[in-house]
Amino acid sequence: MSDHRVVPVILSGGVGTRLWPLSREGFPKQFWPLVGSATMLQETVGRATGPGFEPPMIICAEAHRFLVAEQLREAGIAGGRIVLEPVARNSAPAIAAAAILAAEENPHALLWIMAADAAIKDLPALHAALARAAAAAEAGHIVAFGMRPTSPETGFGYMEAGAPLPGLEGASAIASFVEKPDAARAAEYLAGGRHLWNAGMFVARASTLLAELERLTPELVSAVRASIEESKRDLDFVRLGASFAEAPSISIDYAVMERTAHAAVVPADMGWSDVGSWDALWQVSPKDAAGNATHGPTSLVDAKNCYVRSEGILTTVVGLEDVVVVATEDAVLALHRDRAQDVKKLVDQLRAQKRPEAGAHRRMYRPWGHYEGLIQGDRFQVKKILVRPGEKLSLQKHYHRAEHWVVVNGTAIVERDAERILLRENESVYLPLGCVHRLENPGMIPLTLIEVQAGAYLGEDDIVRFEDTYGRA
Amino acid sequence: MSDHRVVPVILSGGVGTRLWPLSREGFPKQFWPLVGSATMLQETVGRATGPGFEPPMIICAEAHRFLVAEQLREAGIAGGRIVLEPVARNSAPAIAAAAILAAEENPHALLWIMAADAAIKDLPALHAALARAAAAAEAGHIVAFGMRPTSPETGFGYMEAGAPLPGLEGASAIASFVEKPDAARAAEYLAGGRHLWNAGMFVARASTLLAELERLTPELVSAVRASIEESKRDLDFVRLGASFAEAPSISIDYAVMERTAHAAVVPADMGWSDVGSWDALWQVSPKDAAGNATHGPTSLVDAKNCYVRSEGILTTVVGLEDVVVVATEDAVLALHRDRAQDVKKLVDQLRAQKRPEAGAHRRMYRPWGHYEGLIQGDRFQVKKILVRPGEKLSLQKHYHRAEHWVVVNGTAIVERDAERILLRENESVYLPLGCVHRLENPGMIPLTLIEVQAGAYLGEDDIVRFEDTYGRA
Structure with missing residues (x-):
């Protein structure tokens, strides 16, 4: 491919509304197994793993950080960085952040930018296209993958391939961009053979991208740079600062591709689908x-x-x-x-209609695991709670509800006021209203417990946190 | 109407398969509110309640006895009799049983036979038709209600109205019966105006019906008589004996209506629907x-x-x-x-495919109330249990599971081996594997509890009953 290894940059900020009720804000499309048994994110990361690839950089909403981390861990991907956007700002600011972070280690890092939620059938074709794109990117181009249309889609952006780039096999200039054409024009494009789907997949050096972003959208780059200076970092996460919100919400196509002289396209035929509906x-x-x-x-x-x-x-x-x-x-x-x-x-x-199902799932992901409501009744509700090995919930109390916990799988340590109780499978504990308590899974397997809450008010906001491993106190 | 009061005979043996997944064997169509807020059975009984009517007789499967009883109680219907068929034998044996039972009190009782699961929009039209049918029945006829077709239905049986019966306003002889015609013929019938839908609704004296049944199907009557001799009776229920199974499975149309000289029909237009699909x-x-x-x-x-x-x-x-x-x-x-x-x-x-959803609902009705599974997991399951005021479950034990009970509404008395424990709202009790236990609702409001079962085997058949109020030990 080249002497430098490729840095996969995976944009995981989408919501996938058109795949409701499966995909929702709280747990969007890229986190579901849609085509195979792995999730879309896992499949995407899997296509960019192996010799020739640096660990991936994933850019996602702050709310999804533990989901992304869990799915990477589950897929056995180590060393990746998860970059958290405080607000969604379309693709250009996310890509700018990735380029700045990658450039910290290697200004000329070769970035392979892609969405977290597409399906690709033909991996050899993908990797062959990547090699061609990488060569063009190393020659200073910002290279889009152009998917050969297989149907007259009206929901995609198109690129018209221009003159071949001398010395760069399989790469062309881009003659024009077309946003979502009408049906007649889409049919023409399909027949004509020069128009390609814009799949939101690009390869470029960090330095090339940043130079063009600086030149074309300087205010965007300065907002993103500020958010990186403000960022908090730990082992897995880069938490971008509030200045990120100052960046204009704009796609990389509008910000750069349609305006730069360095744009190129590599046509490819890899069975790509955005799985957008x-x-x-x-x-x-x-x-x-x-x-x-x-x-x-x-x-x-x-x-x-x-x-x-x-x-x-x-x-x-x-x-x-x-x-x-x-x-x-x-x-x-x-x-x-x-x-x-x-x-x-x-x-x-x-x-x-303010239906909660519009955006939230019944299963709620938390840094320590997840929970789901089983039933809501008159002054009671029942939840199933799963705590991952080694994790613990915050030290907390409730003013309006008592809780019964029954351990059904695994082992729990429960702090209840001054007590510390080891709870085995098929054992239970009662947490009276107002007691200070904490749940922990000290074991090697997931802890599952059934929680029966009783009280006049059972909202999630009846919680006072005294201490929290995940910075929520 | 007449000097004698009418005995409503409600046939509630149907399964309503074509209304799956709502209607299933375990909880069929007639027990659901389909059109209004009352259930079909309650609406049916409601149409046959008031001055002029004796308490209803309901013929149903043994498995549905507590459902019928609960729905009658809920609707405020007192004094009805619930006749339990050990097996389903179509309408003729059920009607024979009703006629024999009614005749015990009054040989000439006027029976109004109907299905438990039809909708009728125009009550005054229904009661007007009933008055005409009752007059004809008192003159010795077995009178079918003939619903005037409003569409060319191919799923119903038709009757052709014959000569008017002299002196009996609005009643005719029946010229012929037609089973489910094809579409062309159904359209002819609709246009012709002489054909009527057979709604499975009849009026006759018990004595008339029995005489014709004896004459036309003597073996049916003797099997049903034997089952009544074997029957067990208590306040609400008449439990027919095993001989009922000896009766041929045959409809009243085949057994009597198509063969008797006493058949008559009262055409009516009451917005009837069988709600069959x-x-x-x-x-x-x-x-x-x-x-x-x-x-x-x-x-x-x-x-x-x-x-x-x-x-x-x-x-x-x-x-x-x-x-x-x-x-x-x-x-x-x-x-x-x-x-x-x-x-x-x-x-x-x-x-x-042996899917349990084919016949059973998640909510299971029991004599004492009902329960429903909330979740099944690895060696655990969670159920919500409702016990009606004053009811108690059997004294029982399990070999393979322990149970945690948390009372969330109402009050419970729990027997656990030698103990007797009063459990209030938000209190719980643990029932170790093998303990002998019993649950009772001593209160005035329903008792709701959450049961968490833990064990290697969680089938309903892991139960040893020592004593049971409802005769199941």
Whole structure:
């Protein structure tokens, strides 16, 4: 590929609204296994791991930091850096931050920038394109991957390939950019063969990128530089400072690619999909003879070209064609595949109706593990809580609820006022209203417990934290 | 109406498979609120309550006895008799049993026989038809209600009205019976005006019915008589004996109506629906301007003529027309309305796949109340248990599981080996594996508790019963 190793820069800031009810702000698309058994983020990182690659840099929302860390750990990826955005500011500021951080170690670091949530079928084709792009990037270009269209998509941006770059095999200048064309024009592009999908995947030296960003959007770079000076860093995380919010919210396409003389494109054919909608997911999923793709417990009678997915509940379809049915623990969507873009309208409607399902899942991720509500009743609720080995919750108390904890898997240490109690499987403890308590998993396997809360008010905000390993006190 | 009061005989033996996943063997259609806020059974009984009516007689499967009793109590219906079939034998044996039981008190009792699960919009029209039918029945006829067709239904049986019966206003002889006609013939019937839907609703004197049953199906009557001789009776229930199974499984139409010289029909127009499928339910449900009927937490975008029902989970539809989406706690169905009859195929398929959702609900009804599984995990499960005031579970023990009980509403008395423990709200008790225990609600309000089971085997069959109020020990 080249003498320098590539630094994968993975942009994980998306929300994936059009894949609701699976993808939501609290747990977006890139953290779900959509096509295979690994999550989209894990698959993305996996494509950029091995000899020739530095550990990845992942840029994500602060709220997702433990999700990203857990998924990297689960996938066995070590040494990566997780860069936390205090607010979302589109791709240009995120890429600027990555370039500045990479340049701290090597000003000419070769960055491979990509979204965390795309599917790619043909890995050899990807890596061949990467080699061509890296060569062009080392010659001073900012190189976009141009995916050869396989259908007349109207939801993507297109690039028109220009003159081949001399001495750089498989790389061309970019003649023009086109934002989301209409159907007629998209059909022309597909037939013409010179237009390529802009997949949001780029290769460039940090120095090249920064020079162009400085020249074209100096205020953006100075805001991002300030946020890096303010940043707090520990082993895994780089927490960007508040100045990040001063950067304009702008894509790398508008900020740089459409305006720089160094733009280049490497056309490629690697079975890429942005998996941006339920229809797109149906397209890339394996199907049965009737064209149906299923996931989870499902049963179909006379269904055709349907996508049916369940995260647990038995999900059935009778006599439907071109329909998507998705069931999560707390929400169901039935959708005509042709209307896959309109899921966004539905989510907007749910937000207006203040339905919690619009943005949050029933399972809530915390630095120490996760919990999920099992039932809410009259002055009680029941939760399942999982604490990862070695983790502990904050030292806390509640003013309005008492709690019963029953350990069902693993071992817990419970602090209750002055006591310190070791709780084994099938043992329980009572935490009266107002007691100061803390839960810890001292063991080597996950701790699962059932929490029964009783009280007149059971909101998450009835918590006083005295001490917290994760800086939340 | 007449000098004798009418005995309502309500046949509640159906399963309502085509309304899966709401209606299942364990909790069929007639026990659900489908159209209004009362259940179909409660609405049916309500139409046959008041001056002029004796308390109702309800014939149902033994498994549903506590469901029927609870729904009658809830509706404030007192004095009814619940006749329990040991096995389902279609309508003729059930009606024979009702006639024999009614005749014990009054040989000429006027029986009004009906299904437990139909909807009727126009009550005055129903009661007017009942008055005409009662007059004809007192003159010795077995009188069917003939519903005037409002659409060319191919799923119903039809009756052709014959010559008017002299002196009996609004009653005719029956010229012929037609089982489920094809579409062309159904359209002819609709246009012709002489054919009527057979709604399974009849009026006759017990003595008339029994005489004809004796004459036409003597072996049926003798099996049913034997089952009544063997029956066990208490305040509410008549538990038919095993001989009931000897009766042929046959409908009253085949057994009597098509063969007797005393058949008559009273045509009526009362907005009747058998609510036999999701499409039929959509037909009778109130709809918005786009033709959508919804129930429970739902949200629709560009939906048209859809039926969307949720028993709790947020259920959403985007861009679909003529589709039914139904979500219960453990199953989802998406269905084209035109294919409403094929839900039966789906349920057959689920049975073949041995999916428990085919026949059982997550909420299980017991004589003392009900319970439902909240979560099943690795060597643990969590249930919510509700015990009605004054009820108690059996004295029992388990060989493979320990249980933690946390009272969240109400008050419990727990027997645990030699102890007797009063448990208040927000108190808990531990039942070690092998202990002999019993749960009782001594209070005036329902007792709700959360049960956390821990053990290597958690099947319902790990139970040894020592004593049981409901005869299950």
